[in-house]
Amino acid sequence: MKRLTAKLVFMGSQGVGKSSIITRYIKGDYRKECEATIGASFMYAKVTIRDYTITLKVWDTAGQERFRSLVPMYYRNSDAIAVVFDVSDRESFRQVKSWINEVKKNTDTPVVYYVVGNKTDLVDSRIITYEEAKEFATSVDAHYWETSVYSNSGIQDLFTNIGRNLIEMVESSKRPTNIKLEIDPEEGPNNVKINNSNIKCCTN
Amino acid sequence: MISSEEYSENMEEAQETDISILVSDVNNIAIEESEVNKSISENKPLPSSSEQSNSYENLFDQLKGHNKHIFVLSTAGKPIYTRFGNENQLASLFGLMLALMSVTQDSNDTLQSICCGRTRIVFVNKDPIILVGVSQRSEPYDQIKKQLIYVYNNIISTLTLTQLKKIFLNRTNFDLRRLMSGSERLIDKLITFTENDPGFLLDSISCLQMPSNSRDKITQTILTECSKIKNLVFGLLIAQKHIISIVRMKKYSLQVSDIHLILNLINSTESFKTAESWTPICLPTFDSSGYMHAHISYLAEDCQACLVLLTIDHDLFFTLSEAKRKITEKMRRNDCLQAINDAIIRQPLSLARANILGLRHLLYKIKNRSQHWCPPFTLPYNTDTLQQNLMSVYCSLISQMNFPGRNLKVIYQQLTSETIVAWATDEVELYMCFEPMVSKECATNAVTKLTQWMKKEEDSLFIFNIPMF
Ligand SMILES: Nc1nc2c(ncn2[C@@H]2O[C@H](COP(=O)(O)OP(=O)(O)O)[C@@H](O)[C@H]2O)c(=O)[nH]1
Numbered sequence: 001m002k003r004l005t006a007k008l009v010f011m012g013s014q015g016v017g018k019s020s021i022i023t024r025y026i027k028g029d030y031r032k033e034c035e036a037t038i039g040a041s042f043m044y045a046k047v048t049i050r051d052y053t054i055t056l057k058v059w060d061t062a063g064q065e066r067f068r069s070l071v072p073m074y075y076r077n078s079d080a081i082a083v084v085f086d087v088s089d090r091e092s093f094r095q096v097k098s099w100i101n102e103v104k105k106n107t108d109t110p111v112v113y114y115v116v117g118n119k120t121d122l123v124d125s126r127i128i129t130y131e132e133a134k135e136f137a138t139s140v141d142a143h144y145w146e147t148s149v150y151s152n153s154g155i156q157d158l159f160t161n162i163g164r165n166l167i168e169m170v171e172s173s174k175r176p177t178n179i180k181l182e183i184d185p186e187e188g189p190n191n192v193k194i195n196n197s198n199i200k201c202c203t204n
Numbered sequence: 205m206i207s208s209e210e211y212s213e214n215m216e217e218a219q220e221t222d223i224s225i226l227v228s229d230v231n232n233i234a235i236e237e238s239e240v241n242k243s244i245s246e247n248k249p250l251p252s253s254s255e256q257s258n259s260y261e262n263l264f265d266q267l268k269g270h271n272k273h274i275f276v277l278s279t280a281g282k283p284i285y286t287r288f289g290n291e292n293q294l295a296s297l298f299g300l301m302l303a304l305m306s307v308t309q310d311s312n313d314t315l316q317s318i319c320c321g322r323t324r325i326v327f328v329n330k331d332p333i334i335l336v337g338v339s340q341r342s343e344p345y346d347q348i349k350k351q352l353i354y355v356y357n358n359i360i361s362t363l364t365l366t367q368l369k370k371i372f373l374n375r376t377n378f379d380l381r382r383l384m385s386g387s388e389r390l391i392d393k394l395i396t397f398t399e400n401d402p403g404f405l406l407d408s409i410s411c412l413q414m415p416s417n418s419r420d421k422i423t424q425t426i427l428t429e430c431s432k433i434k435n436l437v438f439g440l441l442i443a444q445k446h447i448i449s450i451v452r453m454k455k456y457s458l459q460v461s462d463i464h465l466i467l468n469l470i471n472s473t474e475s476f477k478t479a480e481s482w483t484p485i486c487l488p489t490f491d492s493s494g495y496m497h498a499h500i501s502y503l504a505e506d507c508q509a510c511l512v513l514l515t516i517d518h519d520l521f522f523t524l525s526e527a528k529r530k531i532t533e534k535m536r537r538n539d540c541l542q543a544i545n546d547a548i549i550r551q552p553l554s555l556a557r558a559n560i561l562g563l564r565h566l567l568y569k570i571k572n573r574s575q576h577w578c579p580p581f582t583l584p585y586n587t588d589t590l591q592q593n594l595m596s597v598y599c600s601l602i603s604q605m606n607f608p609g610r611n612l613k614v615i616y617q618q619l620t621s622e623t624i625v626a627w628a629t630d631e632v633e634l635y636m637c638f639e640p641m642v643s644k645e646c647a648t649n650a651v652t653k654l655t656q657w658m659k660k661e662e663d664s665l666f667i668f669n670i671p672m673f
């Protein structure tokens with residue numbers, strides 16, 4: 001069994017459904033009435049893929065403008081970033097770009113980027129089409145994924161896909177990452193413990 | 205808490221006579237403003253009601269249904285907050301408030317309060333924002349003003365004073381709601397707190413009642429972990445509205461009004477129960493210029509006490525998270541979690557145990573610790589309304605007792621439904637509520653008896669040990 005620990009940060013405007021997505025995945029419930037997150041909250045999420053057990057340290061940020069200058073403290077050293085928007089709200093989609101730009105500007109380690117279009121159940125008021133969002137995501141080297149917390153679609157797969165991308169990143173490349181990989185002694189050769197978090201990336 | 209502005213009854217009277225002039229202007233201004241604002245409002249689709257005037261009526265009917273309002277606007281007149289209704293639809297009302305303030309400003313004066321009939325309107329100008337309270341609950345001026353200051357502090361706690369000033373420096377027309385989003389519910393809850401909680405009236409906190417040796421053990425456990433951490437400034441353990449324990453860094457102390465903001469944040473946020481939180485918070489009395497960072501988490505699923513660790517270092521999350529884990533673990537091992545659970549479910553100490561004839565209820569405050577005890581309400585105060593009335597009685601009693609300039613030691617008043625007594629010594633303040641016909645001697649004896657009884661009980665009711673690291 002290989003154990004991976006990685007940091008996943010959810011970003012995006014307030015009200016797009018970040019907290020709902022995370023709560024749905026971790027606790028399996030959905031509440032129509034939920035309070036706005038203040039600051040950020042931290043949780044662990046587990047994903048199992050093949051012989052990997054992935055522990056995601058999940059940060060749910062508030063997306064409030066007043067904390068804009070404090071946001072780097074949340075996304076620093078992250079391995080995956082999911083920027084969420086509401087498919088029925090163009091302003092929230094517009095914000096995705098500025099979030100991604102900001103993170104890219106301040107990050108020099110490889111990161112898995114996801115643009116997540118949430119609330120796809122709102123078929124009638126939907127404004128951002130799949131094509132438009134997908135095209136945008138591709139243009140910023142991000143994956144695109146759609147979810148609806150309300151009808152519980154795409155949530156499990158979002159976390160599984162992020163997990164899969166993290167594994168790819170660890171397995172395929174020699175590039176240093178922040179991810180902590182531990183291979184259990186009984187299975188791993190020579191009791192390998194890799195923790196690259198101190199290595200700085202120089203390749204840009 | 206109340207700012208040092210000079211304010212005497214005479215001044216207030218003078219103001220109130222002036223007001224009749226202002227009030228007669230009110231209608232004119234209101235009409236003009238609503239004309240002006242029609243064009244603004246028309247840009248936004250208004251709810252169902254087709255006719256403009258009709259919707260205004262609805263709006264004001266809706267506001268009239270409540271006897272206490274708080275409004276916040278910018279000095280440029282932009283809406284920031286209203287307790288009831290939608291601030292977008294209140295443009296004319298905000299315009300009127302601004303007009304009233306500037307009329308007095310033009311004559312180099314400051315508008316503090318307006319009384320018309322049972323309605324009292326209080327203005328607080330904290331440039332770049334203005335706070336207005338409208339009350340029909342016969343609350344004293346200083347009480348409403350203090351509530352407005354609390355609301356102001358809450359805004360500072362989300363934004364910092366530095367950020368607030370900076371925003372309006374270049375953009376006087378800025379819409380502050382953009383930056384406040386998500387914190388409206390904290391203001392709503394804080395206002396309710398200021399209306400119901402004796403701690404607000406007394407500038408004090410309430411402690412969770414527990415044996416002092418249990419409390420010491422808990423405090424020691426927190427202290428041991430916290431003292432290892434650089435840049436950790438305060439640690440608080442909270443059970444609902446009560447404080448279990450406080451530790452602090454040498455040279456720094458936590459003011460009551462800041463603790464009230466922290467308590468309000470905790471008690472208004474359900475999600476703290478399910479996840480660890482890492483939240484920037486400004487404590488206005490401690491330092492209004494910058495954010496501190498709060499690690500907020502409940503000890504365990506089976507122990508609903510909330511631990512708040514405050515630091516100035518934004519990189520400390522995982523250190524604090526680890527400290528919290530150790531604190532919980534240790535507390536579990538030395539039975540502290542059990543002690544907390546016992547204390548939370550225990551029947552609170554009843555005043556009946558003091559066995560004092562005619563004494564129905566009281567507020568007991570230890571002055572130099574800023575802590576109070578408010579026993580559970582019993583008959584005849586068994587409904588919300590009756591408790592609310594009693595709180596109003598306390599409110600005016602406390603306000604009389606602490607009126608600036610006077611130095612009262614005792615107040616004895618026979619009201620229609622109760623006799624009330626305020627009693628102050630160097631150490632304590634007592635606000636007591638007796639049955640209607642209780643004599644002065646009887647009340648005096650009660651104070652003596654009560655003081656003796658409290659000596660035995662106070663170890664478990666108050667925190668006498670707030671250690672430093
Ligand atoms: N219709 C619909 N509403 C959603 C969905 N996800 C979240 N919401 C609602 O959107 C609001 C904001 O959700 P929240 O998770 O607090 O957003 P956050 O600020 O991004 O964390 C809440 O009222 C949710 O119930 C969804 O998939 N469909």
Ligand SMILES: [Mg+2]
Pocket residue numbers: 015018019020035036037060061062
């Ligand atoms: Mg949220």
